[in-house]
Amino acid sequence: DVKVTQSSRYLVKRTGEKVFLECVQDMDHENMFWYRQDPGLGLRLIYFSYDVKMKEKGDIPEGYSVSREKKERFSLILESTSTNQTSMYLCASGGLRGGYTFGSGTRLTVV
Template sequence: DVKVTQSSRYLVKRTGEKVFLECVQDMDHENMFWYRQDPGLGLRLIYFSYDVKMKEKGDIPEGYSVSREKKERFSLILESASTNQTSMYLCASSSPTDTQYFGPGTRLTVL
């Protein structure tokens, strides 16, 4: 059974803080993804990675960076959090030919 875990379910940070969101998958998947979900906008892709140390920008990468030092772990970094980054953040993983499996999400509030 595929398992994707995210480091926190709820997180509250202040404007300007550096924020790390961690995602770990246990299925040896090559691909990993970070999305944010906002009402009326669906899931929007921030960044994805198709291999260790490889990353590609998604549709809304501004204000975010990522790190993938190990195959099972994909981190999303908010260098300087802003209130418009308050959102639900979802991590997913997949093999190249399979559907994506999602973690439970992190609800981030930036005050």
């Protein structure tokens, strides 16, 4: 089975702190994605990557950056957290025809 692992399940950070959310997949997928999930808004795409060192902005990239130095790892970086970044963050990995495989999510709370 394809596995997508997110490094943290819960995080609590203070406003202004820097946060790294790590995501690792073990299926050699080219495509990896970061979404945030908020009640009533569904999943919104932050950034995605279709190859090592390649990245593209999604629908809500402001306040976020990403890094993909290795094919299996896709990191989401919050340079200076704010309370409006309190959310569930979901990483996904996928191929051409199949659906995504998701990680189990990181619930980030910024206080």
